Amino acid sequence: MPSSSRSFDIAVVGAGICGLAHALAAARKGKRVVVIDRDAQANGASVRNFGFITVTGQQEGECWNRALRSRDIWAELSERAGIPILQRGLLTIARRPEARLVLEEFLATEMGRDCKLVEPSALSAYGDGLNGAAFAGALYSPHEVRVESREAIPLLAAYLEEQLGVTFLRQTVVHTAAPPRLDTNRGLIEAETIVVCPGDDFHTLHPERIAAYGLTRCKLHMMRARPARYDEKLPPVMSDLGLVRYLGYAERPAAAALRRRLEAEQGDQLANGIHLIVVRSADGSLVIGDSHHYAETPDPFAPESVDRLILDEYAEVFAGPLPEVSERWIGTYASAPDRLMLIDCPCDALRIVLITSGTGASTAFAIAEEVIGELYG
Numbered sequence: 001m002p003s004s005s006r007s008f009d010i011a012v013v014g015a016g017i018c019g020l021a022h023a024l025a026a027a028r029k030g031k032r033v034v035v036i037d038r039d040a041q042a043n044g045a046s047v048r049n050f051g052f053i054t055v056t057g058q059q060e061g062e063c064w065n066r067a068l069r070s071r072d073i074w075a076e077l078s079e080r081a082g083i084p085i086l087q088r089g090l091l092t093i094a095r096r097p098e099a100r101l102v103l104e105e106f107l108a109t110e111m112g113r114d115c116k117l118v119e120p121s122a123l124s125a126y127g128d129g130l131n132g133a134a135f136a137g138a139l140y141s142p143h144e145v146r147v148e149s150r151e152a153i154p155l156l157a158a159y160l161e162e163q164l165g166v167t168f169l170r171q172t173v174v175h176t177a178a179p180p181r182l183d184t185n186r187g188l189i190e191a192e193t194i195v196v197c198p199g200d201d202f203h204t205l206h207p208e209r210i211a212a213y214g215l216t217r218c219k220l221h222m223m224r225a226r227p228a229r230y231d232e233k234l235p236p237v238m239s240d241l242g243l244v245r246y247l248g249y250a251e252r253p254a255a256a257a258l259r260r261r262l263e264a265e266q267g268d269q270l271a272n273g274i275h276l277i278v279v280r281s282a283d284g285s286l287v288i289g290d291s292h293h294y295a296e297t298p299d300p301f302a303p304e305s306v307d308r309l310i311l312d313e314y315a316e317v318f319a320g321p322l323p324e325v326s327e328r329w330i331g332t333y334a335s336a337p338d339r340l341m342l343i344d345c346p347c348d349a350l351r352i353v354l355i356t357s358g359t360g361a362s363t364a365f366a367i368a369e370e371v372i373g374e375l376y377g
């Protein structure tokens, strides 16, 4: 690259969803944008997740509003960048009466607008294959969209590069980022403004700023499986265990009684941070997860016992034999004790943006609009 083209209005470090969202927001403001990433292609949480843009279940207020806005941007990008939307909506199963009470309380909030409670006898309208008669009810939400992240993230990057003129520097490690300079293993880059979106790398850039937030990392188990039969009509499915993890439900008063019952009946699942999410891919396979184990440096091992606990919950929710698992992986993301995301502001022209919860696919576009809006007025 000629040296004259190494100067930009804004540099974004990180080509995960958080970095791409900032590149999109800045490019839409007409800025000359460079995205810099150490890897040859996105390889972090952003391609390891469910691609599930979750609205219902996000924490009431800011997070829920950001999820709604981000969902709209995904829908718009689906057209512009050719990113297929594979599923819409969400069916949250209540296996127990205590879970149904949480869903009823949720429905009474503003977040319940457009959602509806589904009686077990009416579940078949949403697709076959569930253990419907055994449930206490379900909640249908129309708000969600699901993309295949491992395809969507490269498509989004290609759209930014080809349609919006964003420059990508791959296999480039940023060693220091202090506007207007970024020192990389491939030389100096100049940018008036810098946004650092490092995912769960807390140590390379501004480690002292990031350390102040007391972050840790979360490891998740994921599986791809091929069921003998799966109704294409079914939206993404969750169940009781999700109601004590997702804050939009878990902060409802009725969640305390559900948690007590789950502690008595599914203590192993709770101890491994398991909740069930099942989404379907274009080839008919399912992505099934997940678990949550926290450590500063998560180990790379994925014990079968954890996958078994996830599949045990699958077997409670779905009728028929367990699907054959064809692929397993782990992912990690940043986690904070007290916040879902953070925007750190070391100086006027520098922001560090970390999504410190499992909500980046669902909220990054809205966060990026806010950050870029504030930076450029």
Ligand SMILES: Cc1cc2nc3c(=O)[nH]c(=O)nc-3n(C[C@H](O)[C@H](O)[C@H](O)COP(=O)(O)OP(=O)(O)OC[C@H]3O[C@@H](n4cnc5c(N)ncnc54)[C@H](O)[C@@H]3O)c2cc1C
Residues within 6 Å of the ligand: 013, 014, 015, 016, 017, 018, 019, 036, 037, 038, 039, 042, 043, 044, 045, 046, 047, 048, 049, 050, 051, 052, 053, 054, 172, 173, 174, 175, 197, 198, 199, 200, 201, 204, 205, 220, 221, 222, 290, 330, 331, 332, 333, 354, 355, 357, 358, 359, 360, 361, 362, 363
């Ligand atoms: C298994 C799993 C399931 C999930 N499910 C969902 C879900 O269903 N819905 C949802 O909303 N969210 C979900 N999440 C969370 C979501 O995936 C994350 O919040 C999001 O992907 C974080 O995006 P990011 O861009 O911040 O991080 P990443 O995707 O990790 O990207 C960070 C990038 O920064 C680069 N980088 C860092 N430092 C440097 C440097 N100094 N120089 C160059 N490059 C650098 C890295 O190479 C990396 O590519 C899930 C996460 C996991 C792991």
